[in-house]
Amino acid sequence: MVHSGEDVWKHFGFTGNPLDPRPLGISDLDRQLLVGRDAELRQFMVLSSNLEGAIVVEGNIGVGKTSFVNAAQHDLAEKGFLPSHQTIEVGETTDPSNLILSSLSNLVYSIEKAHGSNACMKDNSLKQGKQLVASTMQGGWGGQLTVLGFGGGLQRQQTVTAPHAPVLATMTQQLDAWMTAARQKYSYKSGITVVNNFDRLADQELVELLNRSRDLVLLRPNMLWVLIGKIGMFSTLETQARRVSEIVTGQPIVLSPLPLSKVHEAIGVRVKKSALSSKAEFPVERKFVDLLYQVSGGEIRFIFKRLTDIVYEVTSRFPSAETVPTELATRILKELAERRLATLPLTIGDQTILRKMVEAPFRIRDYAKFKIPSQQALSKRVRRLMKMELLQSERKSAKNVAYRTVADVNIAYGSS
Template sequence: MWKDFGFKRNLYDTHPVSGNAQGERLLVGRDAELRGLKNRISGFDTVTTIEGPNGVGKTSIVMVGGFQLYNETLHDGKDSILFLPEPFQLTTEESALDFKRSVYAAIASYFIENENTLKQRLDLQFGLKPLQAWLENPLFINGSVTIGPAGMGGGRTPNESKGFDLHGFFSLVDRLLKAAFSDKGGIVCVIDNLEILNTSQVARQRLEALRDDLFARHGMKWVVCGARGIVRSVASSQRLQGRLQEPIDVKPLSGNSIEDLVRVRVNEYKNSDDALPPVGPTSFGYAFRILHENLRDTLKFCGDFSLWLDESGQVIKDESELDQLFEIWLAEQSEAYMKSLNVPPRAWKLFDDICDQGGSISPSDHEEFGFNSPQYMRGQVQRLEQADLVVSELADSDHRRKTVTVVAKGWLLRHHRSGYEKQLN
């Protein structure tokens, strides 16, 4: 499909850009955030944190920032900063020990895969065959190996030999990190999407369990990313103060940057100079503003339009005609959504009020929205949730509904309900 459009691949891929030279070219409008990220990673031993809305591009900033630090410190020896290309995610099911095992396994694999290159830059002091043996051990691969008496958690599996207790593996990786890096150098490890833990209370507990172990480990430089205020809430907790930095606040792209993003992708992926993107800079900016400046949602809708354009067999070689067709298609999408909904008038009134408040409210402010009680308001919120117009997030302490937020489908319908007359400047 993309070849027929004149491109090498999907122009509107919603995944974060990679930590490589191409990702560096594709990331636009983020010079200030990159500078702040690199200053914090290279200049401090504390955990770097990043906060911003879902879909704003936080992970892409971290990927490119890590790549740039790697290149900028390429010849600094033990002061070099390396970068694990795959972020980690905390879950409610995984224990602190399981998470540590995953981190150490990823670090060991990185060093093994890049051993020859790293030996030219770093003083590794010993070969990596012992680590290779660990990673190839079926007990370790299946997660059957537990930590030995010298570590935390106690016990070994019955068939485990002494050479394969987990504490020994941790010790080997720690030796490697101490040999490879000075106090300035290290390997960047990223915890992404902290908000999937749902509440800041859970996130705080998980990070506190890592505070004195992984976050204080020689040779590891940590970055924690999250949305919906969860990182800022966690960073302010008493036990984590002094260990976590104040978050870098990532806001949606502004000005010409969003149109530049499309132009850069077109130049990167085009097969010929006359290749015409299904959604060009003007239409992309139009959708971006309708969808409340959510980059990921905008890319998704543009990809859907491209698929529709190809499957409908339309061949259009004029940019302005494509722009008009895209607006018509978005309107048809919103009209189809509206016909499928059964939302009562009172719920629509609440929906409009949420949008007027910026897209996020708390049911505790029920009187402001004309409700006699939070319970009655929650009933209308549930109608909106069932229609996939909003999502609700849980409170930290009592697990009642706390924050109600409009999603992409909701913002598209907001534009439809305004009669497509709302100014998008």
């Protein structure tokens, strides 16, 4: 029985949650937890040999893109790269100023994490770079600029003021000088900046941001930019932002969902690393993992998150439980999905069309299937549902975009 104040995971024989759904960090321990991406890691190592420019990593939501990139950064750190322990999260208002300042901020954080809090005090250019970040965050310019970072499951957001063009040029010069000093002082080959969440931007927003960032941001010397987005991101750049696609190193690294066998292997590795004894087993049955894989399309983050949620739900209801029967886990899974959908502003029309959408992936040209009068009307409905994160898109070519419902919709509205 789990007593008041007792750690749930210790009750089941673990040091902590073995299936923590947050992205893996850049550490020796987390690197051991990545499973099934050997080929993609080799591709990343080859592309990074250029030392600068941009690498594109594509994959559907929840497939493990950030964890993969952090594992690659771990390997590159051993080869003399300065990794980025924090990830820039782009949004609709992100501009080149955000990217430059956030990059410098994250690199300062990384070098101090590696060499101590006084690492930037040992060289004038390093010191000036840190001072620029600090003074900018105090808000000395007019307008708004958001500096975003994400690392180890923690997010920070600081609002600062946006620079005029001459100041932006100074910022890029300062970033260049800072990276040159980091190479000379600490023998780094290159600095890495990771930019995530491009999948949250519409194609037009993506193209506009990267076109504006090409010369000011992506062509900085001694800087390797890793751009993370949905499948088809590079295809969009090739057709709508040719100048940007031409400076991307090689072809995109595309992360498909892991095979079910590799998901089970990943769970096994994590369970073994977190177990207090060799007898510890994850309390949810293996066949329930198979079910989660099916309804999510192999989305490993969703699988880990729902397994975690179910353990907490069962423990709170049945403190003496030692295992979680699949029948009980399935019932709770449906409750969680329905609970999430109940918080959203779904109309009767939304619910009706979602019940039809769960049947199979679809394209905008399939509007008649949903008894909708036009492609324009279906596009409007799709945009609404995607803002609520109930649909995912996958661009197979410039004019071929497929959509599918996410796991919670499949669970709540699916027929089986």
